[in-house]
Amino acid sequence: MDNISLVLQSLISGISIGCVYGLIGIGFCVIYNASGIVNFAQGAFVMIGGMATSVLMTDFQLPYAAAAIGAIIIAGIVGAAVERLVVRPLWNRNVAIFVMILATLAAQIVIERMAYILVGDQPKTLPPVSDLPPMMLGGVAVNIQSLWILASSLIIIAALNVFFKTSRTGKAMRAVSINAEAAVLQGIPVSRMLTLAFVISAMLGAIAGILLTPTQYTAFNVGVPFAISGFIAAIIGGFGRPLGAFIGGIALGVIQSMAILELGAGFKNVAALSLLLLFLFFRPSGLLGSTR
Amino acid sequence: MNPAATSSSLPEVAQPVLDVRSLSASYGHVEALRSVDISVGRGELVAVLGPNGAGKSTLLRAIMGLIPNHGEVLFQGNALTRRKPGAAATKGVVLVPEGRGIFGPMTVLENLELGAYSVGRDKKEVERRLTSVFGLFPRLKERFKQTAGSMSGGEQQMVAVGRAMMADPKVLLLDEPSLGLAPRVTGEILDTLGALSQSGLPVILVEQKAPLALQLACRAYLLSLGRIVATINPREVKSHDELAQYYFA
Numbered sequence: 001m002d003n004i005s006l007v008l009q010s011l012i013s014g015i016s017i018g019c020v021y022g023l024i025g026i027g028f029c030v031i032y033n034a035s036g037i038v039n040f041a042q043g044a045f046v047m048i049g050g051m052a053t054s055v056l057m058t059d060f061q062l063p064y065a066a067a068a069i070g071a072i073i074i075a076g077i078v079g080a081a082v083e084r085l086v087v088r089p090l091w092n093r094n095v096a097i098f099v100m101i102l103a104t105l106a107a108q109i110v111i112e113r114m115a116y117i118l119v120g121d122q123p124k125t126l127p128p129v130s131d132l133p134p135m136m137l138g139g140v141a142v143n144i145q146s147l148w149i150l151a152s153s154l155i156i157i158a159a160l161n162v163f164f165k166t167s168r169t170g171k172a173m174r175a176v177s178i179n180a181e182a183a184v185l186q187g188i189p190v191s192r193m194l195t196l197a198f199v200i201s202a203m204l205g206a207i208a209g210i211l212l213t214p215t216q217y218t219a220f221n222v223g224v225p226f227a228i229s230g231f232i233a234a235i236i237g238g239f240g241r242p243l244g245a246f247i248g249g250i251a252l253g254v255i256q257s258m259a260i261l262e263l264g265a266g267f268k269n270v271a272a273l274s275l276l277l278l279f280l281f282f283r284p285s286g287l288l289g290s291t292r
Numbered sequence: 293m294n295p296a297a298t299s300s301s302l303p304e305v306a307q308p309v310l311d312v313r314s315l316s317a318s319y320g321h322v323e324a325l326r327s328v329d330i331s332v333g334r335g336e337l338v339a340v341l342g343p344n345g346a347g348k349s350t351l352l353r354a355i356m357g358l359i360p361n362h363g364e365v366l367f368q369g370n371a372l373t374r375r376k377p378g379a380a381a382t383k384g385v386v387l388v389p390e391g392r393g394i395f396g397p398m399t400v401l402e403n404l405e406l407g408a409y410s411v412g413r414d415k416k417e418v419e420r421r422l423t424s425v426f427g428l429f430p431r432l433k434e435r436f437k438q439t440a441g442s443m444s445g446g447e448q449q450m451v452a453v454g455r456a457m458m459a460d461p462k463v464l465l466l467d468e469p470s471l472g473l474a475p476r477v478t479g480e481i482l483d484t485l486g487a488l489s490q491s492g493l494p495v496i497l498v499e500q501k502a503p504l505a506l507q508l509a510c511r512a513y514l515l516s517l518g519r520i521v522a523t524i525n526p527r528e529v530k531s532h533d534e535l536a537q538y539y540f541a
């Protein structure tokens with residue numbers, strides 16, 4: 001048996017799933033930076049991504065790309081709804097951040113149950129984006145879906161970077177995260193920025209869900225485990241640091257897949273949570289230093 | 293910014309641009325501001341003086357609608373009351389907050405651009421305002437790429453004032469711009485404020501360093517325990533002792 005190529009294969013699949021954790025983690029950061037809220041409904045967006053794509057393809061006969069775009073839009077709308085209906089009323093009453101965080105957890109449960117009522121408990125899957133056979137890279141068989149995940153994630157990261165660095169709205173969102181009151185004083189509509197943060201974050205979650213589903217499956221209850229992985233990625237990166245979350249996601253993906261390879265599938269979560277504990281004990285501000 | 297405003301002949305008693313009437317505000321049960329009246333007109337620089345905790349910042353924050361308040365704030369004759377936070381800013385009442393409130397990790401240029409946020413996507417207008425702010429503070433032009441947080445204290449205050457000027461204010465409020473600055477730098481910034489008010493811009497300057505503020509102001513309000521306890525004509529204050537009397541009265 002070719003040990004090296006097995007390790008490399010694991011490494012590549014770890015990196016690619018890590019990218020997805022990274023996208024989910026960035027979703028956490030975007031909302032956290034805009035508001036200080038840790039959004040526990042993040043997993044619901046991941047679930048909606050895969051689920052809505054699958055439903056749009058099978059029940060509405062949409063082509064793959066259209067279904068995916070539709071799912072991303074649906075997730076964005078749900079994200080806006082969570083902000084407007086759940087977070088905003090509490091925000092306006094000046095309640096503690098902690099209360100709003102719990103409210104997002106409640107939103108997660110509500111969305112999950114609604115998905116269960118609408119589509120049932122049967123797992124669904126998506127076809128691979130392309131049906132090419134695994135590509136051979138120097139004797140290592142690379143799953144094409146892994147490459148799709150990698151490429152899409154990098155494009156999304158680049159696009160987010162351009163948005164936050166160069167667009168007027170992106171700069172305004174950064175200003176809100178640096179000093180919300182000073183942002184208000186510039187006439188920046190801080191509450192609209194918070195809605196936008198939920199929309200962006202929901203769309204990132206949905207994209208993660210769409211990328212993941214072909215290699216796994218989706219069901220009404222897949223959200224929470226993925227949200228936890230994204231949350232760990234964000235903590236490893238230094239909460240509130242999008243780039244850190246992405247690197248953290250890759251680190252988490254690689255360590256998980258190595259643990260599966262060396263110790264067995266049962267150690268997947270053990271590895272993830274051990275990594276989380278190590279960071280919380282020895283480097284609570286994460287790889288890049290937390291923003292708050 | 294009103295570069296052409298110097299030509300206008302100012303009436304003896306200027307029509308107030310910002311007229312604050314019996315403004316009150318409290319933090320929980322603590323009444324920090326009690327029925328305060330102040331006003332500022334075209335070409336006037338008025339100072340608000342008072343010891344620590346007098347309520348100076350509270351006054352400016354209440355005017356901006358950052359904290360709940362009662363009373364009236366008339367801007368160009370229309371009420372600003374029950375305004376949302378941020379509404380005052382978009383109308384042209386612009387505050388340079390205590391501690392400057394600059395966006396430290398962002399560049400000087402980004403800070404200035406954000407000051408003109410309400411301009412929207414009109415790039416030409418933003419450029420025009422940038423040119424005028426760079427005229428006011430040439431140092432900012434030299435350092436436009438630097439992150440604002442890495443500038444010296446004085447330069448950061450220039451970023452804060454420059455960012456406020458990017459909004460093309462109709463009234464400029466400043467909360468202790470001299471805080472923590474060397475006397476020379478303070479002088480430089482106060483001179484700029486003096487020039488701005490000379491050109492027609494109404495300015496409300498909150499200061500603890502009374503002698504500095506009195507050199508520029510046409511009127512000074514003395515705030516103590518949330519009330520205006522005296523309105524001072526700076527030309528009639530002959531000595532520091534006389535001022536001290538007000539403080540300890």
Ligand SMILES: Nc1ncnc2c1ncn2[C@@H]1O[C@H](COP(=O)(O)OP(=O)(O)OP(=O)(O)O)[C@@H](O)[C@H]1O
Nearest residue numbers: 319322324342343344345346347348349350351500
């Ligand atoms: N967020 C707050 N919560 C409770 N009390 C406050 C708060 N902010 C200010 N106060 C109180 O209100 C009063 C006025 O405070 P304010 O900051 O307006 O004073 P100030 O004149 O600006 O003082 P300084 O010169 O030190 O800046 C003080 O007694 C202060 O303790």
Ligand SMILES: [Mg+2]
Nearest residue numbers: 348349350390
């Ligand atoms: Mg103060």
